[in-house]
Amino acid sequence: MKKTLLLLAVIVMGTSILHAQRPTPPQITISGKIIDAKTKEPLEYATIVLKHVKTKKISGGITDEKGNFSIKTPKGTYEISFEYISFKTKKLPPKLLDKNTNFGVITLAEGSERLDEINIVAEKSTVEIRLDKRIYNVGKDMTVKGGTASDVLDNVPSVNVDVEGNVSLRGNENVRILIDGKPSALVGLSGTDALRQLPADAIERVEVITSPSARYDAEGTAGILNIILRKGKATGFNGSINTTIGDPKQYRVAANINYRTKKINLFTNVGYSKRTGPGNSLTKLSTLENGVVNSLRIEDREFERDRSNYNINLGLEYFLTNKSSLTGTFFLRDADNGSLSNNNISVFDAVGAQTLADIRIQNESETDKTTQFSLNYTNNINKSGHKFTADFQYSDSEEIETAFINDATGIENNITTENSKNTLLQTDYVLPIGESSQFEAGFRGSYQDLTSDFLVTPTLTPDPSNNLVFKQNVNALYSQYGSKIKKFSFLLGLRTEITDVKVRLTNTGDNFDYNYTELFPTVNLGLETSEKQSFTLGYSRRLRRPRFWFLNPFESRNSQNVIFKGNPGLIPTFTNSFDLGYLQKVGKVTLNSSIYYQHSVNNISRVSRDEIRPIGIGGANEIVTIREPINLASEDRYGFELTTNYNPSRKVRLSASFNVFQSETKGFYTYEQFTQDAGGVITSTPVEQDLGNKNSSWFTRFNARITLPAKIQWQTRLFYRGPRETAQSEIKGIFSMNLAFSKDILKEKGTLVFNVSDVFNSRKRQSITYNPSIDNPSSINDQEFQWRVRQISLNFTYRFNQKKNQRNRQRRGGGDDEGGEEFGG
Structure with missing residues (x-):
């Protein structure tokens, strides 16, 4: 490899x-x-x-x-x-x-x-290259019209969003997602759901930062995805109205409005959406004895999600002087979601005779309300880039989820209440030195206070109810210095983060405290050998802090036999990351390639094991698969990435990306294995399982935008992720295709976009998990999961006082102008 x-x-x-x-x-x-x-x-x-x-x-x-x-x-x-x-x-x-x-x-x-x-x-190129980032401009991408932030991210080179909404960068799911350069309530308590509610029309661009400078959080071993929201700055009153209808049922209306005078700049993104999300899953859980199947449990689940969401992002920028401004932003998201799941359960014995037929009905409702207030002060001290900024941000998020479950074992009710209060303080100072050098320094304090209460009635054995109190305070200081000497650029930085974490499990009385201070050096080098050729080399030390849902030992209730639970004993993962990049322009072709390597210790991985529990009818014992996160000793990940852009003419624009990577994991999993003899007696045996393995995989993406007769724009996106394997599972490859057609009307003030997402309805995750290992399984879990079926939509955008191809200046200082841009090509 x-x-x-x-x-x-x-x-x-x-x-x-x-x-x-x-x-x-x-x-x-x-x-x-x-x-x-x-x-x-x-x-x-x-x-x-x-x-x-x-x-x-x-x-x-x-x-x-x-x-x-x-x-x-x-x-x-x-x-x-x-x-x-x-x-x-x-x-x-x-x-x-x-x-x-x-x-x-x-x-x-x-x-x-x-x-x-x-x-x-x-018109700017779709992808721009900086010394420490790549910038993906969203505006020209028709396949995300009427979509969400998840759809936008899934179109970004190097990024993949799986069927459950989990975001990965270069195949690594530990990626930090920022909004305008900062942690934000827009990502929410459960980031995947929040990204599905943030409209694509509100996003200006996405910055892919695989070698972050010291200005950024050290969180995210794979790197950072920085989502920049639209903030118009054209003089006068202008904006756009966007509407979408689709099948399965999808309705959305949104507006981006901007009003600017000499002293103020008022901007807003407001929208309402309602959509259904039919999906399905099929699980086949086989138990083995001496390599022979002695029972089979099949769960065929269909679910229908109904989501309605209202969001508004309102900002006012006041120009104190010609050089300074004060900007206040208010964000509100209010979502009301429902989900109805019908799970048909069948159990068969060793000879194939059916021993159980049951229907498990789960009816869920969820309310999600988030408010956030931000205040930014920017002082452009002089025109050479000497600048000081200060930020304050406070957010309050609450999710309440109620579930009613009915099956042959009885009726169950559970309710989950999560509330998170987050405060952010940040200052940044930029000092140009001469014509081509720059010094930066700053502070960021991030404080989270979260409670999660999970209550199940009637009481089960074991009782999954729990209450968690999670407090995390991170204080960070950084400084960095960059310069450009002829064709050579460098950006050197050092960040210090002081972390204080407290976990309280009030129902058991268990307390877990974590305190650590770490240094995170960063090095970014660039060499422009010519106008069309450049090299970059980046190094950064990163970490992955366990999120609260990985620390919370409560058990999921979506299935009786496949259960996820957290692990309060998790400790952070630390990663040293290296990236060697190469950019070459040959005529109308642009090649951007990189070789990357990451070494991680205390690597957080999800593993599976079996337990025997009295969950069957009449309290009969059945095998339950437990999935939980643990720390493994280490992981080495390396790969090669190539992105190509070819624009043979104004009417044809082609791009493709290819990423191949391999990871090698080392570590052991220690747990209690439960067995049952012929008399029904259950015994436990301590097991230490070697989970060391090598895994190779790849993914590729192709995108074409072609102008047809009558000025109709045609865009096609193809994506394939290759199969991969861990010590306990095999995951099959996934292929998907999106298709879109666009036509300008009303003298280019309006645009119609017809979009088909997942044309062949093939976006499904298919996996096989072997417990305890592939070589010697005692149970095999064969699963197919589809989050959302094929989506067809029609989108209409109307623009007033602005033209389609014009780009507005962006408000600087709101996390937009992150360090390092002065020293990149």
């Missing part, structure tokens, strides 16, 4: 280097700065359009956050124009460009006229 990864990397890099050595036509550089004529503020994303007088070929570029631009172009005579949304276009007469030219400071005045018809240059 290692040889295969190395060979792939050498082939890609070697081929690209040979291409890079081909001679290119002599070019010159034009540069300058574009500012607002009235406020003198720099205009980010302003467009510079170059039109060759003879060939009529159009090229150009956009300005950075400081309003600066630097564009390479062949020598020649050009018509040049400078454009920005809601501002008057400034055109220059034809000019001969035969040497490097600096246009100085260009001022644009506000105006009501529309931009020139040539606005295609302002």
Whole structure:
């Protein structure tokens, strides 16, 4: 496997280097700065359009956050124009460009006229590369229209969202998800459900950070996904209305509205959705004696989820001076969810005779309410990037879930109440040093106070009811220094995190306290050998703290025979992560590849074991599969990733990504194994199971966006994740396909999108778990699970006072401008 990864990397890099050595036509550089004529503020994303007088070929570029631009172009005579949304276009007469030219400071005045018809240059590439991150721009992706944040993440290169909503980065599920650079209530108590309620239309872009700098939390051994929400900054009143209908039943209406004057900027994302989510699962649990099946239990479950959700994100930015602003944001999510599950249970003996037929009905209702208030102060001390920001954030989340269960063993009621109060304090200071260096320092304090109360009636044996109190305080200090010396860039940082965790199980009186102080160094290096070729090397130390649901020993009640429970004895996982990246542009093709390696200790893994319990009719004993998280000794994970973008023309845009990885786990699982003799006597035996194993897997994604006649946009996305294996389970590969068609109407003020998600209805997880091991199983659990069936939807977007291809400047300082961008290509 290692040889295969190395060979792939050498082939890609070697081929690209040979291409890079081909001679290119002599070019010159034009540069300058574009500012607002009235406020003198720099205009980010302003467009510079170059039109060759003879060939009529159009090229150009956009300005950075400081309003600066630097564009390479062949020598020649050009018509040049400078454009920005809601501002008057400034055109220059034809000019001969035969040497490097600096246009100085260009001022644009506000105006009501529309931009020139040539606005295609302002469209940013789908994926942008920085020294410490890759940025995926959501706006052009039709396959997520009317969808959720989970759908957006599932379209991002390197990221995969499985059928249960679990997010993984490069095959590793321990990924940290931030909103605008900070932990947020938008992710919620149970992150997967919350991401399914956050609308895709509210998301501007996603930053994939596989080698985070010291400015970021050390949480997340795989890396960080930073979701940036839309915050318009165009002058005046503008926005968009978005509606969706679909089958299975889906209704959604949302609005993104922005109003900006010289002193204030008011922005909001508001929406309401109602949708059903039919799904199914099939479980076959076989018990073995001396390698021969002596019983079989089949659970065929169909469930219907009905979700309604209202959310609003309202913000007001007040410009204190030309250099400073105060921004307050209020977020509210109020969800009301229901789920009806019918589980048909059949049990057969060793000769295949049916001994039990039962129907287990589970009717659940859930309310989820989250409020969050944020306050941000930003002071851009000078135009060179000298900046100070301070943030305060408070959130309160409450989930109440009630379940009514009825089967042959009786009637059961359970209720779960979870409440979490979170406070965040953060300050960041950025000091430019000279023209190409920068120092940063900051503090972040994150404080969580959570209670989880789980009550089951009537009382069962063993009784799963419990009450957990979870407190986690994390205080962090960081500093980092970056510089660019000709073609070489570096960003060096050190972060200190002081963690204090208290777990209280009030029903048993058990207490667990964890206190530790750790250092997390980061190194990010970059080398731009040419305009089209660059290398990056990143190192970071990361950790994974056990979340409260992994520490809570309560038992799930979705199935009598397959039960998940937490483990309050879990300790954090620590990871050293290395990433070597290579970027090469060859004509209209962009290749972005990387080799990565991660070494983890105290690795948190989910394992399975069997217990014998009196759960059958009349208290008869049956085998129950217990799934729980434990710490294993170590895990080594390494892989190779390749992302390719090919844009042969304006009408055809193709991209593909491929990721192959291998993990090697070492460690033992110690537990009590329960057996039952012919007389029904149950005995326990201590077992120590070696869970060391090697697992290889891969996944690939292909995306095509093609313009058809009548200006209809056609987008197709194909995804396949290969099979994988652990010490106890085998998981089959998954293939899925999404399809979308888009058409602009109403003079490009409106857009219709027809979307089919999971065209072949093939997005199902199929797995086989062997207890205690694949080599010597005492039980085999064969399971197929489908969270949601194929979805068909029609989406309509109407824009007012804005054009489809124009991009608004983003509010800086709200976690958007994370460190390191000054030093990346």
